[in-house]
Amino acid sequence: MSEANKKSAARRSSDFSRERRVPSLPEQSFFGAWFTSDRERDSIRNGGHSGSRPTFCSSSGRADPAAGSDFSEALIAGLSAPQKSIPSRFLYDAAGSALFEKITTLPEYYPTRTETEILRHQAEEIAAIVPDGAVLVEFGSGSSTKTELLLERMENLHAYVPIDISATALQDAKARIAERFPALRVMPIEADFAQPIAIPPEFSTRPLFGFFPGSTIGNLRPVDAVALLASMRRTLGPDAHLIIGADLKKNVRRLLAAYDDADGVTAAFNLNLLARANRELDANFKLDQFKHSATYDMRNGRIDMHLVSLREQWVDVGGRRFHFDAGEQIHTEHSHKYEIDGFHTLAGEAGWRPQVVWTDAEHLFSVHVLVADA
Ligand code: AVI
Numbered sequence: 001m002s003e004a005n006k007k008s009a010a011r012r013s014s015d016f017s018r019e020r021r022v023p024s025l026p027e028q029s030f031f032g033a034w035f036t037s038d039r040e041r042d043s044i045r046n047g048g049h050s051g052s053r054p055t056f057c058s059s060s061g062r063a064d065p066a067a068g069s070d071f072s073e074a075l076i077a078g079l080s081a082p083q084k085s086i087p088s089r090f091l092y093d094a095a096g097s098a099l100f101e102k103i104t105t106l107p108e109y110y111p112t113r114t115e116t117e118i119l120r121h122q123a124e125e126i127a128a129i130v131p132d133g134a135v136l137v138e139f140g141s142g143s144s145t146k147t148e149l150l151l152e153r154m155e156n157l158h159a160y161v162p163i164d165i166s167a168t169a170l171q172d173a174k175a176r177i178a179e180r181f182p183a184l185r186v187m188p189i190e191a192d193f194a195q196p197i198a199i200p201p202e203f204s205t206r207p208l209f210g211f212f213p214g215s216t217i218g219n220l221r222p223v224d225a226v227a228l229l230a231s232m233r234r235t236l237g238p239d240a241h242l243i244i245g246a247d248l249k250k251n252v253r254r255l256l257a258a259y260d261d262a263d264g265v266t267a268a269f270n271l272n273l274l275a276r277a278n279r280e281l282d283a284n285f286k287l288d289q290f291k292h293s294a295t296y297d298m299r300n301g302r303i304d305m306h307l308v309s310l311r312e313q314w315v316d317v318g319g320r321r322f323h324f325d326a327g328e329q330i331h332t333e334h335s336h337k338y339e340i341d342g343f344h345t346l347a348g349e350a351g352w353r354p355q356v357v358w359t360d361a362e363h364l365f366s367v368h369v370l371v372a373d374a
Helices: 001-014 038-044 067-080 094-103 112-127 147-149 167-180 224-236 252-258 265-280 341-348
Strands: 015-022 135-139 159-164 209-210 241-245 290-297 303-311 312-317 321-324 329-336 351-358 363-371
Touching: 015 321, 067 265, 067 312, 067 321, 094 265, 094 351, 112 147, 112 252, 112 351, 112 363, 135 147, 135 224, 147 159, 147 167, 159 167, 224 241, 224 341, 252 290, 252 303, 265 290, 265 303, 265 329, 312 351, 341 351
Parallel strands: 135 159, 135 209, 209 241
Antiparallel strands: 015 351, 241 363, 290 303, 303 329, 312 321, 351 363
16 A cells, blocks of 8 residues: 555544535424333433533532432342342442542543544534524533534534532633633533423523433433433424533454453452442442453343352341342443444434534444424
8 A cells, every 4th residue: 555545544534524414304293201210210310421420420620419228228128129229320429439530541441532522523513503593402511521523613602511410510610611711601400311401591582402421321221211301302492402411332352441440440440339338328239259240131232230149148237138049139330232223213212303423443332413393
């Protein structure tokens, strides 16, 4: 290959690609169930992202004061079921959030890095889709780090509306964004974005663009993901757009490495659930008697995280005793991976039509722009 050809091939393979523009799908209605159970619903409350980490708890690193009793109830219910489980939102106390931050920087954990690169490369094209005078509404905004990549290019945006459960995260993000983008109106809403949210009426006549990066949508079962997307559509109204990140199906070895890294950070993140129970709920889990496991469920296209009991044992949690067989598992997280078409089908069930999707050169991650059906 000539030098010039080599250079050109290298450029192509490092290109971030626009997959396709998709013709409008037929209108579909969604009459599906809301979250599959209260427990499942809980697992996504405020489960957005904060640039790099989801804001299941305060982005200031302080746990929600009500979380103790909530955690206690959820843990006891989860350990009492035949298939033991702990809702994934409890992964994110201060220690868990710090570990998740670390995960996002690991060489094996490609999603954060790859989505950021897609947004960086496509920011101009994304901005070109957003008309002057539009309003950007971010679900689970946390520290709004990735948002800044878009705001840099959206010069004529009317307002930015970050939605988050954490007042501290909103205040911090507002201060930072106001300093960097002094002409932009920032109107934070402190709310649980799993519920439809009232957008300030003054914005109702403006084009609304939702933003939900991080592939947090993948932590929901498809039925709950559809319910959340439908709720976002109701929040944003007809003709709105949604810019959303979704992790893609890929080589299983690569997926497993991302959820079971060589340094054991993901293992520590998972085991922190038990450490948290010991700290907050007077439990006596022996951390060296459980191990982290990440498996890929090919049929459902998802990573499942578990904590596996290494021997037969009893554990006390808040005055109750739980028995574990050797090898018994506690389910702690789903992380669904999508094909682009599969994600479009899911979005279609929630009343969203695909407009454009970008991926990286290795086809690891996707960023979609969806349009609400009227
Ligand atoms: C927050 N969420 C998108 C992460 C994921 O990849 O599913 C959580 C995570 N769990 C283990 N590593 C990262």
